[in-house]
Amino acid sequence: MEDSEHLEHTADGQTQEGFSDRVYLLASVIFQNNYLEKPAAQTLVNYGKKRTLSLPEVTDGEMQRAAYELAFNSLKYQELLESIILDSTFYLSQPLPDDQMSLAVVMLFDFQDRKFIPRKCENTDEDVKEVREVELHLLRFTAKFAASLARWRIKHELLSIECMLPESVRIKQERASSLMLYAWVNSLKSSLDEVQRVLNGAGFYRVRSVGQLQGKTFCQDPHCEDLLVFPAPLRLHLEPTSLLSNHKLIVQDKACCLGPNAVRPLLQEAENGDVLMAGCFSGLTVAHTESLIAMKQKSMGNDKSTVFVCVGDRTEAQREKLQRAVNAMGCKNVKLIPKSFQSLDRSDKQFQKVQVILLAPRSSLSSISNPVEFILQEDGDTELLQDLARGSIAKSKLESLVVQQKKDIDHAMQFPKILSVIYTTYSSYPEENEEVVRGVFEQAPACGGNGQSQTSLSSFSFPLDSKDLLFKMEPTEHNNGCFMAIFTRKDPQHVKDPVTEDSVEAAETMEKPQRKRSQAQLKRRETKSNTGSGTSLKKSSVPSPKVNESGEAQLARINSRDSKKNPKLEPLQKPYSWSNTIRLNHFPQQTVPKLKESTPIVLPKINSSGFKRSPKLEPYGKSNRWNKVVHPYPTTQEVLKPTVISLPQEDFPALFPPHVRPKYRASFNNHM
Structure with a gap:
């Protein structure tokens, strides 16, 4: 029991008794690689010239998470910690080299967070001499550190040091402590019924919604049928059930589960289509994608679909980690491609059956409330820690991300046999979401005269008349946020x-x-003209230039003449194009009771779960360039008088409608 209490972390990632020496050492290296470097005239503390240091090897996942959390918190309060070090004369009086100041800063943050109480630790084989020396220097200045911190708070009139953080960072910090625990059922090793029985046997009982979660309860996510939701503290109670250790229940953020759930319905049922994945994601996302595909194809009696994963831009350690995760989940049809997505040859024979491309390019992670845990689980970009600690991303870095995101979408759309492209980000910036989609279609008119193939942007169309173009999940106290756009090809035949x-x-x-x-x-036409009145056989035998025309010229002349007579007549060969929309029939339909004509209705802009529609994109170019697409969502018919509608709070918009419970889930009702 004492060991579990010692490892129990607060929302900021520290223990009440301090960390081990290796955690401090790893945190100092992370801080050294990511601290905010100021101009020479504004530099208060010198951390040395070494950057991009190699991280010490840490196999313990809990220890790694604690080190990243400690470094991230030190980045948040870098200005405060430097002020304390200077005001207390620690920086000038202690003979520490500049290379050890990163270690002093991260240990000082943990020191003040524990109210300057010395940590309780014993001498072990893992002791680090460098850490113990810095700790002794810090302990000599305990009183001066406390006085400097008090003077700093009085000077800035702050009740606590959290008040100095930007508002966006404070909000995320508060949300991180209340996020729900999401876990999807691995159909490759188990089923929803089996997981339900195990949970019931362990004392869990099911409730109807997230708002009712309290104690040992769980509910089914209203948008992903294989996703279960638990209160965050129940992670420890799930361990004894062996569901996690046997990989039957996989803990993962909901924002990462929406993309794989969008893949399954996009695959053609009559064909064994493949899936191509590219971007920043973990082996859990890859396994989740295959799990959902296998669930769909199980009823069809085949499992021939392959999930291709681009890993060319990953380190060897990341590739091995992804492969181990995929093998542990029971995946059999996953193939790693040792190439970057941009270098893939779209005419390669192994990609000829790929129907769906799932893109998760690097993004700012601005809609993630717990960035450290998310980055570690999804193999994210640790270089974003400095920007996330400040609450905003540098303009140059954001522009670089946007350029790469547009390139990935463009390259994905040039695959000749792709039916759908799913674009996902974990950003709240419109520059990475709506404006990226708009920018892709802005290039369509410019690409028309460059002689590109029909798979290029010049053949794309955009349904500007659609009301539900994009899908966006806003971050709340229960979940992180994400953005998703699905591009579907018209006339795939x-x-x-x-x-x-x-x-x-x-x-x-x-x-x-x-x-x-x-x-x-x-x-x-010729027969009719020859048999008409006033026509002789001799006249018909005279050579005519029209008779000597080639078949292609005749076809062009007939199409041109028919189009003049009937402007609505389409040419004999109709070109295909792309559209960007979320198709409602990709997800189970929602049954909505019919309302009386006299019932007043009001549509809320944002519902209780944080979902909202993105603003409609403005048209670009001439209106006749865009092919009108009949949107599959149920839309409100036009009426002569405005109607106000009030929906129940538990109803969700038509972007991700709740699924219909299948028959095999009837066992849930016995425990409600």
Whole structure:
């Protein structure tokens, strides 16, 4: 019991008795690589010239998390800690080299957080001499540190040091302590019914919604049918059930689960389509994607779909970690591609069956309330710690992220046989979300005259008349936020790569019946003119330039003449295009009771779960360039008089409608 209390961390990642020497050492290296470097005239404390140091090897996940949390908190309060070090004369009076000041700063933060109480530790084989020496220097200045901190708070009129943080950082810090625990059922090793029985046997009982979670309870997520929600403290109570250790229940943030849940319905049921994944994600996301695909194909009696994962931009250690996670989850149809996404050849034969591309490029993580835990679990970018600690990202770094995001979408859309592209970010900035999507389609008119293939941006269209173009989940006290856009290709039966022989043969095969129809129309017109009144056989035998025309010229002339007579008549060969929308039939439908005509209704802008529609994008270019798409969402019909509608609070908008409970979930009702 004492060991569990010693390892129990608060929201800031520290223990009441302090950390081990290795945690302090690892935290100092993380701080050294990410601290805010100021101009020479404004530099208060010199940390040496060494940057991008290699991290000490730490195999304990809890120890690694504690070190990153300690370094992240030290980055938040870097200005305060430097002021204390200077005001107390510690920096000038203690003979510490500049390279050890990072260690002194992270230990000072933990020291003041424990009210300057010395940590309780014993001499062990893992003691680090450097850490013990710095600790002795800090203990000599305990009284001076406390006085300096008190003077600083009085000077700035602050009740606590948390008040000095930017508002966005304070809000995230508060939300991080109340986030729910999300876990998805691994269909490769278990089922929802089996997990339900194990939880019931362990004393858990199911409730209807997240708002009712209290004690040993859980509920089913209203948007992802394989996702269960628990109160955060119940992580320790799930350990004895062996669901986590046997990889039957996988703990992962909900923001990471929406992308895989969007993949499954986009795959064609009649074909064994493959999936290509690229970006920043962990092996848990890869395994979740295959788990959902396997669940869908289990009823069809096949499991031939392959999940390709681009790992060319990852380190060898990250590749091994991803492979171990995939193997532990029971995945059999995952193939790692040792290339970056931008270097993939779209005409490669192994990608010819890929129907869906799931993109999760690097983003600012500005909608994540617990960034350290999220980065460690999802193999995220640790270079963002400095920006996240300040509550804003540098403009140059944001522009760099946006450029790469647009390149990834553009490259994904150039795959000739792709039916859908899913673009996800964990950002709250419009520059990475709505404006990236808008920027992609802004390039469409400019690409039209560059001679690009039909798979380029020049053939894309954007349904500006749609009301639910994009999906955005706002961060709340229960969940982190995310953004998702799904691009679907229209007329996929016409999708062929024009540079391959197969596409040429397919185009010729498609053109033959069209030629036959146009030639038959030409013969009927000639026969009618020859048999008409006032027409002689001798006149019909005179050579005519129209008779000597080639088949292609005749086809063009007929199409041109018919289009003049009937402007709505479409050409014989209809080009395909792209659209950006969330299709409602990708997710289970929501049953809404019919309301009386006299019932007043008011639509809330943001519901209780934090979901809202993104603003409608402004049109670009001429209106006739965009093909109108009939949006599959249920929309409100036009009426002569405005109608006000009031929906129950538990209803969600049509972006991610709640799923319909299948029959095998009937066992839940016995415990409600």
